[in-house]
Amino acid sequence: MQQRLQHLLGIEELTREQITFILDQSKPFQEFQKHPLKKLATLRGKTVALAFFEPSTRTRISFATAASRLGADQMNLQAESSSLKKGESLIDTVRTLEAMRPDGIVIRHSSSGAAEFVAERLEIPVINAGDGTHEHPTQALLDALTIRDRKGTLEGWNVTILGDILHSRVARSNILLLTKFGARITLCGPAMWMPRELEGLAPNVRRVARIEEALDGADVVIVLRVQTERIHEPALAPEEYILGFQLTENRLRLAERHALVLHPGPMIRGLEIDPTVADGPQSGVLEQVTNGLAVRMSLLYQLVGRAPADAPHPAKEKSNAAD
Amino acid sequence: MLLIKNGRVIDPASGTDATLDVLVDGGKIARVGANLSGTGGAGSSGAETRGEMLDAAGLVVAPGFIDLHCHLREPGGEISETIETGTRAAARGGFTAVCCMPNTQPVNDRASVTRGIVERAAAAASVRVWPIGAASMGSKGEALAEIAAMKDAGIVAVSDDGKPVATARLMRQVMDYCRALELPVIDHCEDASLFAGGVMREGPRSMKLGLKGIPAESESICAGRDVELAALTGATLHIAHMSTRGALQSVRAAKKQGLRVTCEVAPHHFTLLDEDVRYDSNYKMNPPLASREDRDALVEGLADASVDAIATDHAPHHPASKDVEFDRAPFGITGFETAIGLTLGELVHAGKISLPRMVELFTTGPARVLGISRKIAVGEPADLTIFSTEHAWTFRAAETASKSRNTPFDERVFRGGPMATIVGGQVVWRREAAAKARS
Numbered sequence: 209m210q211q212r213l214q215h216l217l218g219i220e221e222l223t224r225e226q227i228t229f230i231l232d233q234s235k236p237f238q239e240f241q242k243h244p245l246k247k248l249a250t251l252r253g254k255t256v257a258l259a260f261f262e263p264s265t266r267t268r269i270s271f272a273t274a275a276s277r278l279g280a281d282q283m284n285l286q287a288e289s290s291s292l293k294k295g296e297s298l299i300d301t302v303r304t305l306e307a308m309r310p311d312g313i314v315i316r317h318s319s320s321g322a323a324e325f326v327a328e329r330l331e332i333p334v335i336n337a338g339d340g341t342h343e344h345p346t347q348a349l350l351d352a353l354t355i356r357d358r359k360g361t362l363e364g365w366n367v368t369i370l371g372d373i374l375h376s377r378v379a380r381s382n383i384l385l386l387t388k389f390g391a392r393i394t395l396c397g398p399a400m401w402m403p404r405e406l407e408g409l410a411p412n413v414r415r416v417a418r419i420e421e422a423l424d425g426a427d428v429v430i431v432l433r434v435q436t437e438r439i440h441e442p443a444l445a446p447e448e449y450i451l452g453f454q455l456t457e458n459r460l461r462l463a464e465r466h467a468l469v470l471h472p473g474p475m476i477r478g479l480e481i482d483p484t485v486a487d488g489p490q491s492g493v494l495e496q497v498t499n500g501l502a503v504r505m506s507l508l509y510q511l512v513g514r515a516p517a518d519a520p521h522p523a524k525e526k527s528n529a530a531d
Numbered sequence: 532m533l534l535i536k537n538g539r540v541i542d543p544a545s546g547t548d549a550t551l552d553v554l555v556d557g558g559k560i561a562r563v564g565a566n567l568s569g570t571g572g573a574g575s576s577g578a579e580t581r582g583e584m585l586d587a588a589g590l591v592v593a594p595g596f597i598d599l600h601c602h603l604r605e606p607g608g609e610i611s612e613t614i615e616t617g618t619r620a621a622a623r624g625g626f627t628a629v630c631c632m633p634n635t636q637p638v639n640d641r642a643s644v645t646r647g648i649v650e651r652a653a654a655a656a657s658v659r660v661w662p663i664g665a666a667s668m669g670s671k672g673e674a675l676a677e678i679a680a681m682k683d684a685g686i687v688a689v690s691d692d693g694k695p696v697a698t699a700r701l702m703r704q705v706m707d708y709c710r711a712l713e714l715p716v717i718d719h720c721e722d723a724s725l726f727a728g729g730v731m732r733e734g735p736r737s738m739k740l741g742l743k744g745i746p747a748e749s750e751s752i753c754a755g756r757d758v759e760l761a762a763l764t765g766a767t768l769h770i771a772h773m774s775t776r777g778a779l780q781s782v783r784a785a786k787k788q789g790l791r792v793t794c795e796v797a798p799h800h801f802t803l804l805d806e807d808v809r810y811d812s813n814y815k816m817n818p819p820l821a822s823r824e825d826r827d828a829l830v831e832g833l834a835d836a837s838v839d840a841i842a843t844d845h846a847p848h849h850p851a852s853k854d855v856e857f858d859r860a861p862f863g864i865t866g867f868e869t870a871i872g873l874t875l876g877e878l879v880h881a882g883k884i885s886l887p888r889m890v891e892l893f894t895t896g897p898a899r900v901l902g903i904s905r906k907i908a909v910g911e912p913a914d915l916t917i918f919s920t921e922h923a924w925t926f927r928a929a930e931t932a933s934k935s936r937n938t939p940f941d942e943r944v945f946r947g948g949p950m951a952t953i954v955g956g957q958v959v960w961r962r963e964a965a966a967k968a969r970s
Contacts, residue, residue: 220739298856319856320741321810340858342741377741405738 212517215327215334216507218343219384227385229517230506231353231362236523237502237509238353240277250522251280251513257310259285259302260337261317266473266497267337267346271314274504278522280512283310302326312512315339333511341375346507347472348381350500352389354492355428357499358468364390368422368463370453371432371480374401378472382430383409396422397432397453398444419453426463431455431471431481446479456482460490468492532556533956534567538587538917542594543891544906553592555913558956563907585958587917590950591886594905595627595914596893598867599717599795600692600771600842603629603660606647607636612847612934614648615655617867619932620845622960624867625949627914628659629845630901633670634693640665640676645684657959658952659914661687661901663717666705672697675708682712687901690717692771695753697723702757706766715767715793715900720753720778721818730858732805732819740808742857747825750818751777758785761792769900770794772844774818776828783837793900795842796829798873799864803939812853812860813939816846830877833892834884840897843870847935865938869926871918872945879920880946886920913956920947922962 213226256275260268275282283305305313312333315323320340327334338344356362367386373379373395383393387410395402395415407413416422423429434449469491477483486493509515509522533555540551552567553560598621604612621629633639639648645662652660664686665676670693678689689709696702696718709716726749731737733744754770758781761768770778773794785792805822808814832838846863853860878884898905928941951961
């Protein structure tokens, strides 16, 4: 049996087996989203602290919904209303939250390493919901689940990642996860956002300057958001970005015929992605959102519920008798 | 009267490296020679009853170590360090004189602040405190600081440390002015636009950690600027806490041209690498930990005399200010008490430099930067550093004399370290247990 997860801080420290287990455990939660009554009692009486020190809509709602559907109560801390505005330090803020005895904490923070910093200082499980430009592990897991569903397996795909790679925690986590499953990664974007060191993140990572070459033979295309709030310089005119790197229908034709298109959201239609591609048959964007719920339920169940690996799956309990 | 018996006296100025006794009287060195009795000095009869003996057999006796670069935080930063606590840590580290940078609050940019430091040091310091004045008012990079007045009050050099002298134009003016005043100009070399909010050296590790990188060129471009201006003005330029091969190349070229350009390297920069950085703010300092290539170049420079001094850049920060997210933590680590141990371990025992060369890097090297002499000779002030090359000990941040504990070297085991520190003939610190245990 595998090592039990204490925290989810990043993809880097996970083994293939741990990732596969998380994805397998997510499957029944995927089915569960189709139930008319979306409420389990698995985490009844447990409390999950959602500490979002950086503005977030979709990830926060996804975690909150995942916790609700597992029956957990929530403590919410949002950057806009938090005591951080009053100058309180991160460690004091999370210790205050911990003193209210939550059973786990989900943290989003603009500093790389913030989740690890908190995990080293608190007793409860910590889930990283994005730390600076370091990692966004739940995004990579939900992307992996989407790829595995759509393409039948997670093994050995040619994956092209487009956009501002340097400033993207999504790109880092995806590179780390997919290369554990034999992916060949092609990175493409404006050259100043694609430093050489990216190739050292994992085996089989290469940088390609032209989008046409980057898309050639791609099985999966991950389009990154152009993160206007994280980029200070150099400012690049949108027209310049569109000219070089927008994923258009024509460009997508260079990829494999059934290439899957993913985007972590929020999308800026007409900037990094052509609307017809975003809404087209190859797009997995909405599945990503649903899968995000399943993956996050799976993680909360494992980390906050502290269920043994061989326990009967909560979303399966009712149907098990019939199987 | 103090007699230091049977030490290995290493005095770079005279080239001495021999087992000798040193007799100290009236705060000065009275005699140096073999088998001194403590009463034997001509004209010093009757001293025997008051005499104290320090058995230095198996230990190195060197001229007092000088630290060209530290932050004592007083005035204004007493929550992190004071002149009293900082110099106690310096004494425990084997330093007999420390040069404190002017980035206090207020900045040491005028004679009144300098005098305050000098007076406080006279009252509370364990070792000699040699203040460094700011180059510009408030170190803001605009108007020149009151450099001549500060010189009268006791500064030994000028620097806007913590940041570079902001513009080439100002640097030229500072250099011109300081050449006439015979003061060295010390620069913290950094190109602000390349630095751009970085928190560690740019490279594979910064990429992996998602931390904003500072390219090595940030330092070397500024060092290149400064060397050219030193050539233009004829000033004495000293490059602080040098961490890159590029800056070292500039210094080498300058020395070859005969310019008065010197540089220092901090122990953490030859001990740790950028790849050691973790999400722990004790690994955050400026300049940041270097790449392996740059570190190897620094070690070469330390060995071949391109580097003039080892300086600690002792930068205490109160725990509350360091126990934060990496990118929000202030730069800097403490350094007094680990400097000798790290130099012995990383350079001497590792076979990179000789023991006399090490002594030079802490004595005549920094003295040359300041334009003073440093030697063990009759009539000289009895500032002496006694250290062991073999004594096994463990550095514990909890036991430091500093008010701060921001160090990546907590619990590090050392082979060799300071044993006694003598300032003006007074033993200001002595490793007690060790002195008893050894025999």
